[in-house]
Amino acid sequence: MYPISRSSARLNLRELEIEDVDAVFAIYGSPEATEHLSFEARTREQVRQIVARSIAAVSETPRTEYALAVTERDSDELIGFGRLALDPHQQRGATIGFALRPNVWGAGYGAETVRLLLGVGFEDLGLHRIWGARSPLNEASARTMTAVGMVEEGTIREHVLKAGKWRDSVVHAILDREWRAGGP
Numbered sequence: 001m002y003p004i005s006r007s008s009a010r011l012n013l014r015e016l017e018i019e020d021v022d023a024v025f026a027i028y029g030s031p032e033a034t035e036h037l038s039f040e041a042r043t044r045e046q047v048r049q050i051v052a053r054s055i056a057a058v059s060e061t062p063r064t065e066y067a068l069a070v071t072e073r074d075s076d077e078l079i080g081f082g083r084l085a086l087d088p089h090q091q092r093g094a095t096i097g098f099a100l101r102p103n104v105w106g107a108g109y110g111a112e113t114v115r116l117l118l119g120v121g122f123e124d125l126g127l128h129r130i131w132g133a134r135s136p137l138n139e140a141s142a143r144t145m146t147a148v149g150m151v152e153e154g155t156i157r158e159h160v161l162k163a164g165k166w167r168d169s170v171v172h173a174i175l176d177r178e179w180r181a182g183g184p
């Protein structure tokens, strides 16, 4: 499906553009924003490649990658990055990822972003199950996913190799019927 476009009270979700590289770098290049992610802070060139790959992936058939810009409706500024990746080994399932620029944290944008992404997954793409994997130390992510009705399901042991060390992931997920009912 292309293009994705959704709005909430304060945010828009839209397709990425190549002009977004610097704004995405402000997130993916930040040690603070990537502290609990599965990768270390990226260079600007790595971010440029990610954005370019994400743009190229929109025309794949079927489309499995939905890397989206989160923008503030008031300022039209890109303040976050959201991603749904359809799982080729699971029917109508996808993983979710999201990150916001640190200077906007704590204002409810995280939960608003995840709701927008779940709306895309369940309402636009007709998915059955959406899940996210977080670091056990990522309390902000745990609270954000819980706030939107994603249930903590368990731990994947030594799921992520980061800085030469294996790290567990905690899985949170939500089903289509739970989304339609407004939460589990």
Ligand SMILES: CC(C)(COP(=O)(O)OP(=O)(O)OC[C@H]1O[C@@H](n2cnc3c(N)ncnc32)[C@H](O)[C@@H]1OP(=O)(O)O)[C@@H](O)C(=O)NCCC(=O)NCCS
Residues within 6 Å of the ligand: 032, 033, 034, 036, 037, 097, 098, 099, 100, 101, 104, 105, 106, 107, 108, 109, 110, 111, 112, 132, 133, 134, 135, 138, 139, 140, 141, 143, 144, 147
């Ligand atoms: C996770 C993230 C998106 C949350 O964004 P945010 O805009 O600050 O979140 P919200 O303001 O919507 O808050 C959502 C919930 O998380 C809680 N929360 C936010 N930051 C927190 C923190 N540092 N510690 C504990 N709880 C926190 C809020 O209190 C709220 O909980 P509540 O609904 O129980 O009150 C943001 O911290 C971020 O971008 N982190 C870096 C990337 C990342 O870790 N992404 C998740 C990958 S799995």
